Amino acid sequence: MNEHGTPPQGEEVVETGMPAYGSTAVRLDRGHVVGTGGLPQRFENPGLPPHIPRMADLEEAAAKRAEKQVATFFGISALGTIVFLVAYFAIDIRTQVFIPGIGDANLSNIVLGVSMALALLGIGVGAIHWAKTLMPDTEVVEERHPLRSSEVARDDVVQTLNEGASGAQLNRRPLIKYSLGGALGLFALPFLVQLVGGLGPVNISELKHTLWKKGDRLVRDPELTPIKASDVTIGSVFHVLPETIKDSQHVLEDKGKAAVLLMRLDPVDIHVKKERDWGYEGIVAYSKICTHVGCPVGLYEQQTHHLLCPCHQSTFDVTEDCKVIFGPAKRPLPQLKITVDTDGYLVADAPFAEPVGPSFWERDRT
Amino acid sequence: MNALAARRRHPAAIALLLLVGLLVTGAAYAALAPKQASAATATADQVEHGKKLFLANCASCHGIGAVGTDEGPALPGVGAASVDFQMGTGRMPMTAPGVQVGTKKVKFSQDEIAAVAAYIASLAPGPAIPDGEFTDGSKGDPAKGGELFRVNCAMCHNAVGSGGALTRGKYAPSLRHVDGKYIYEAMVTGPQSMPVFNDTNITPDSKRDIVAYLHAIDKSENPGGLTLGSLGPVPEGLFAWVFGLGIMVGFAVWLGSKSA
Numbered sequence: 001m002n003e004h005g006t007p008p009q010g011e012e013v014v015e016t017g018m019p020a021y022g023s024t025a026v027r028l029d030r031g032h033v034v035g036t037g038g039l040p041q042r043f044e045n046p047g048l049p050p051h052i053p054r055m056a057d058l059e060e061a062a063a064k065r066a067e068k069q070v071a072t073f074f075g076i077s078a079l080g081t082i083v084f085l086v087a088y089f090a091i092d093i094r095t096q097v098f099i100p101g102i103g104d105a106n107l108s109n110i111v112l113g114v115s116m117a118l119a120l121l122g123i124g125v126g127a128i129h130w131a132k133t134l135m136p137d138t139e140v141v142e143e144r145h146p147l148r149s150s151e152v153a154r155d156d157v158v159q160t161l162n163e164g165a166s167g168a169q170l171n172r173r174p175l176i177k178y179s180l181g182g183a184l185g186l187f188a189l190p191f192l193v194q195l196v197g198g199l200g201p202v203n204i205s206e207l208k209h210t211l212w213k214k215g216d217r218l219v220r221d222p223e224l225t226p227i228k229a230s231d232v233t234i235g236s237v238f239h240v241l242p243e244t245i246k247d248s249q250h251v252l253e254d255k256g257k258a259a260v261l262l263m264r265l266d267p268v269d270i271h272v273k274k275e276r277d278w279g280y281e282g283i284v285a286y287s288k289i290c291t292h293v294g295c296p297v298g299l300y301e302q303q304t305h306h307l308l309c310p311c312h313q314s315t316f317d318v319t320e321d322c323k324v325i326f327g328p329a330k331r332p333l334p335q336l337k338i339t340v341d342t343d344g345y346l347v348a349d350a351p352f353a354e355p356v357g358p359s360f361w362e363r364d365r366t
Numbered sequence: 367m368n369a370l371a372a373r374r375r376h377p378a379a380i381a382l383l384l385l386v387g388l389l390v391t392g393a394a395y396a397a398l399a400p401k402q403a404s405a406a407t408a409t410a411d412q413v414e415h416g417k418k419l420f421l422a423n424c425a426s427c428h429g430i431g432a433v434g435t436d437e438g439p440a441l442p443g444v445g446a447a448s449v450d451f452q453m454g455t456g457r458m459p460m461t462a463p464g465v466q467v468g469t470k471k472v473k474f475s476q477d478e479i480a481a482v483a484a485y486i487a488s489l490a491p492g493p494a495i496p497d498g499e500f501t502d503g504s505k506g507d508p509a510k511g512g513e514l515f516r517v518n519c520a521m522c523h524n525a526v527g528s529g530g531a532l533t534r535g536k537y538a539p540s541l542r543h544v545d546g547k548y549i550y551e552a553m554v555t556g557p558q559s560m561p562v563f564n565d566t567n568i569t570p571d572s573k574r575d576i577v578a579y580l581h582a583i584d585k586s587e588n589p590g591g592l593t594l595g596s597l598g599p600v601p602e603g604l605f606a607w608v609f610g611l612g613i614m615v616g617f618a619v620w621l622g623s624k625s626a
Contacts, residue, residue, distance in 0.1 A: 054625050096587055109590030132625040220567070221517050231566035235556050238567055239517050263561070298521035299532060301559040306533050310521055315533055326533070 048139050056133045066133035070126045077122025083115040204362045208355045210242075211258040212336060217243040218262060218285065218346040221255075226345045227262070232283050235302045238262040240285065242348065257356055259288040260336055261307070262346070263300060263318060272321040278337040280346065285336040286322050289357040290314055292329040307333070330359070409484075416485030419478055423459055432489060437463070444555065445492020446483035451551035453479045455544075465535040466558060493554040500570040501546035506578030514572055515579050518563060527580050528596040532559055543584050546577040 055062035087108065095107040102110075170177050201207065217226045221239045224246055232238060240260040248254040267282040275284060286307070290297045295311035300318070306325070307316040314327030322333040334356050337349040355363055373379065420432065427438030434440030441448075452458035456470035474482075483495060499505070516525060519541075524530050527541035536559050541549065550573050556562035568576070594601040 052624070056625070102592055103588065105588040106590045113590065128621060137625070222513050223572075228566070231564070233562055233564050235562040236564055236567055237518075237561035296521065299538075300561050301532060301536065302556050302561045303559055304533070308533050310530070313533075 048141065051139060054133065054137060057137075063134065066129070070130040070134070073122045073126030073129060075122075077119045077126065080115045080118030080120075080122060084112055084119060087111040087115060200360060204360075204365075207357075207360055207362075210352055210356060211244050211248065211254050212242050212260075212348050212351045213244075214348060214350050215341070216348045217341070218260070218338065218348065219243045219245070221259070228344050229280055229283060229340050229346055230344065232262065232264045232346075234264050234266055234282065236262075236264050237300050237302075239288070239298070256294075257289065259296060260285050261288045261298060261300065265305060265318065269305065269319050271319050275321040275335060278335050278349075280338055280340055283338065283346065284318065285338050285346075285348075286316075286318070286333045287336065287352065287356040289333075290329055291324075291331040291333060292327070292358060294357045297333065412481050412484045413488045415478075416481035416483070419474070419482050420485055423474075424482070427460070432486060441486050442490035443492045444486065446487040446495045447493040447551040448555040448557065449483035449486045450479060450495050451548055451555060451557060453482065455548050457557070466537060469539070493551075496547060496550045496554070496570070496573075498547075500574045501550045501577060503546050503574065503578040503581035506571075506574035506576075508575070508578040508582040510572070511575030511577070511579030511582075514568060515576050518568065519576070522560075524597065526583050526596050528598075530597070541580050544580070546574075546581065549577050549580060550574075 056066045057063075091108040091111060093106070093108045096104050097107045099105050099110060165171070218238075218240045219226050219242070221241045224241065224243070226243065227238060227240070238261075240262045241255060242258050242260075245251065245254060245258065262283065262285045264281075264283045267276060270276045270279070270282065270284070276282075278284070288296050288298060290309040290311065292309065292312055292314050295309050297307050297309040297314070297316065299308035299310060300306075301308070305318040307318055307322065309315070309327065309329070312328050314329035315325050316322040316329070316333055317325045321335065324330065324332060334352050334354050336352055338346055339349040341347045420428075421430065424432070424438075427435060428441055429435045429438070432441035449458075453474055454472065454476075456472045457467045459473065460467050461470065480495075486492075487494065515527075519527075522530055522532065522538035523541050524538075529538050529540035531537050538560070552560060553563040553568060553573055553576070554565070563573075565573075592605075594605055
């Protein structure tokens with residue numbers, strides 16, 4: 001066929017006929033075959049493929065064999081059930097045994113699981129094998145009946161509806177009609193409110209502020225003991241919370257925003273002046289909340305100074321102010337400015353300068 | 367008893383009594399006195415022996431006098447604990463350079479490792495081999511250790527210590543069935559990518575709790591089935607998708623095929 005939609009002259013259009021199903025199809029195992037070209041005017045219903053009788057239909061021996069196979073599967077199922085019942089009572093539930101490929105494991109659970117699997121699988125496989133080999137396999141065509149109902153039934157429905165409407169006096173009593181409409185319309189609001197309300201907190205400052213404020217001591221998680229600057233040797237990592245976490249009313253929410261990772265690098269390894277200035281003699285504190293979707297970033301590699309987020313492999317370079325060097329995170333981890341108090345303990349010198357954690361719509365709005 | 371009482375005035379009695387008293391005191395002291403870390407008891411002979419072993423086995427990478435070369439870091443100050451960890455777990459000596467040194471069959475006897483550790487410790491002060499008191503998990507509190515482990519260790523080593531991947535081919539090794547001494551030494555020295563957890567960050571008592579937690583996990587019983595390395599949802603999901611779906615696809619093909 002050419003671009004005008006007419007069959008090209010001189011080339012025969014092959015019509016797919018009814019008689020032999022698939023007889024005109026091009027065999028795929030003959031290498032490159034040049035087709036005769038052209039498409040039929042319309043595709044005829046190819047009809048059903050010819051019925052191919054099964055072995056079990058032709059030979060009684062094959063049918064007997066299939067019968068035995070089906071019975072074997074049902075027998076395996078019965079055996080599995082018996083093993084399950086015996087094992088349930090016979091095996092002590094605390095017995096541990098070595099099973100090759102698994103290692104030490106609880107014998108009772110393994111035997112119960114395997115025997116029940118065999119019991120169920122035996123019934124299923126046996127039933128399917130039975131259906132495939134012995135049950136009737138004649139092809140049947142069921143014509144689809146028209147979807148449209150008869151005229152009588154359609155008229156009947158319309159009449160019933162009209163009778164119902166006039167019986168309910170909807171048109172005669174507008175007060176009921178409009179009050180019902182109003183009530184139904186209003187009832188959509190609770191769903192809408194939940195949908196919109198679930199998009200985020202109304203109070204955006206919750207997202208923008210953490211517990212940290214100037215003068216808060218850095219304390220160890222989970223002991224909540226303060227940290228002396230001299231305790232943090234080079235190569236150390238401390239998992240840190242603000243000391244005010246112990247008075248928090250919402251510990252998990254506050255911890256989820258205020259968690260901080262404290263590391264000490266050799267100051268010459270820190271390439272960003274702001275990072276050095278916001279730290280204390282090479283001790284730097286960064287938010288532990290990933291800027292991608294908020295997983296705790298805790299995988300600090302002491303030699304490469306890479307911080308890896310375990311969820312999506314975002315990698316931050318601690319020598320470059322936690323710049324993103326790999327992964328889906330878009331912003332560096334926020335740094336917490338720290339200093340030491342008069343007793344030598346590490347304290348926050350300022351709250352976080354930017355919101356921690358993943359992005360949200362109002363993040364840049366003041 | 368009467369015979370003994372009759373001889374209590376014998377001239378040798380005083381001397382014998384003194385001897386017995388000294389022996390009892392000495393034995394009691396030996397049994398009860400606080401044990402010193404083995405590095406502290408290093409003799410000059412041991413250091414000399416360790417130096418010879420170092421020159422023969424380690425100096426090609428770490429340099430003569432352990433000052434470090436392009437191939438290996440300088441070692442003064444890493445401490446006896448670091449040597450004991452690296453050589454005792456078979457990580458050192460290295461067979462080939464790579465992003466990470468794995469454990470191998472241990473090449474040296476404990477005496478030889480102690481000698482090299484004594485030599486390295488004699489170069490500059492560093493973390494000593496921990497006292498057995500703090501590496502015995504049976505004396506720790508596994509519940510507190512578990513809490514500390516989940517905060518400080520689990521993000522790399524997995525919540526049950528099965529290990530996990532780091533960046534660019536590096537990995538946090540599995541902590542299953544590891545001697546408490548090596549767990550402790552790794553925390554103190556921070557080998558390879560691991561940060562240091564010094565005694566002010568996690569106290570020796572808390573380190574023992576962490577050892578107790580890991581040893582409690584080692585002893586925990588498998589309720590049944592393949593653990594797939596206890597690595598969590600990724601291998602489990604992969605297994606379910608590949609084998610679970612594979613079996614279902616296989617059954618679907620079988621269901622749809624015509625019987626012969």
